[in-house]
Amino acid sequence: MKNSKPTATSYFTRDRAWHPKAYAPGYKSSVLRAPTRPLIAIGNSLSETTGPAFGDDIIGPLDNDLTLNFARPGESAIGERILVHGRVLDERGQPVPKVLLEFWQANAGGRYRHKKDGYLAPLDPNFGGCGRTLTGDDGSYAFRTIRPGPYPWPNGPNDWRPAHIHISVFGQAFAQRLITQMYFEGDPLIPICPIVRTIADPAAIEQLTARLDMNSSAPMDALAYRFDIILRGSRSTLFENRPEGN
Numbered sequence: 001m002k003n004s005k006p007t008a009t010s011y012f013t014r015d016r017a018w019h020p021k022a023y024a025p026g027y028k029s030s031v032l033r034a035p036t037r038p039l040i041a042i043g044n045s046l047s048e049t050t051g052p053a054f055g056d057d058i059i060g061p062l063d064n065d066l067t068l069n070f071a072r073p074g075e076s077a078i079g080e081r082i083l084v085h086g087r088v089l090d091e092r093g094q095p096v097p098k099v100l101l102e103f104w105q106a107n108a109g110g111r112y113r114h115k116k117d118g119y120l121a122p123l124d125p126n127f128g129g130c131g132r133t134l135t136g137d138d139g140s141y142a143f144r145t146i147r148p149g150p151y152p153w154p155n156g157p158n159d160w161r162p163a164h165i166h167i168s169v170f171g172q173a174f175a176q177r178l179i180t181q182m183y184f185e186g187d188p189l190i191p192i193c194p195i196v197r198t199i200a201d202p203a204a205i206e207q208l209t210a211r212l213d214m215n216s217s218a219p220m221d222a223l224a225y226r227f228d229i230i231l232r233g234s235r236s237t238l239f240e241n242r243p244e245g246n
């Protein structure tokens with residue numbers, strides 16, 4: 001298609017080489033998870049392309065504050081207090097308003113509040129690890145949390161996940177949910193993480209890395225990190241549930 005005349009949308013088409021391969025043996029669980037046969041396109045059914053429409057009414061007052069939303073009254077989660085903020089943008093850089101963002105993460109010691117997480121680090125009685133918010137009319141979002149700890153995982157003999165926050169972006173339908181992981185600028189575990197190492201282009205890793213943003217920090221309260229999410233196009237944020245074949 002190289003010589004075809006560009007159309008209005010061809011500038012924004014997806015660069016499939018940007019996304020990691022679904023099969024990446026260094027990331028052990030990708031081996032069984034990756035499709036073994038060519039993918040086939042299945043059209044969405046009506047129930048996959050209609051509703052739900054989320055409004056402000058589903059969001060509770062503490063949903064975007066993980067330091068408080070599981071804490072006992074008057075207490076808060078242990079850890080380095082941070083604000084995470086940014087914008088959700090489409091392939092033209094236009095803001096995407098009113099999308100539901102959900103986040104989940106380990107506590108400051110690197111432990112998830114999940115029955116299958118048996119890591120030695122203790123649970124924090126004041127930290128649940130989940131939150132949600134809607135983007136504003138300018139596509140912006142923000143939430144308060146604590147910086148999660150890194151943790152070991154049984155991929156190889158000594159593999160550790162860098163500190164990260166999982167972020168889900170809900171579209172206008174159940175079939176439109178994209179999930180990514182946000183890392184923190186300067187973390188030495190990023191380049192040696194087997195999951196990160198499935199990503200070929202350093203620029204794509206940079207895009208998954210939140211930047212320290214001193215201008216948005218809350219003095220005497222919380223540091224800020226900025227993380228923009230680009231939903232589509234040649235420089236889309238990498239989403240773990242949208243590998244190269246989709």
Ligand SMILES: O=C(O)c1ccc(O)c(O)c1
Nearest residue numbers: 028029030153161181195
């Ligand atoms: O897919 C996995 O196996 C896997 C393991 C550890 C993680 O922290 C994660 O986000 C995914």
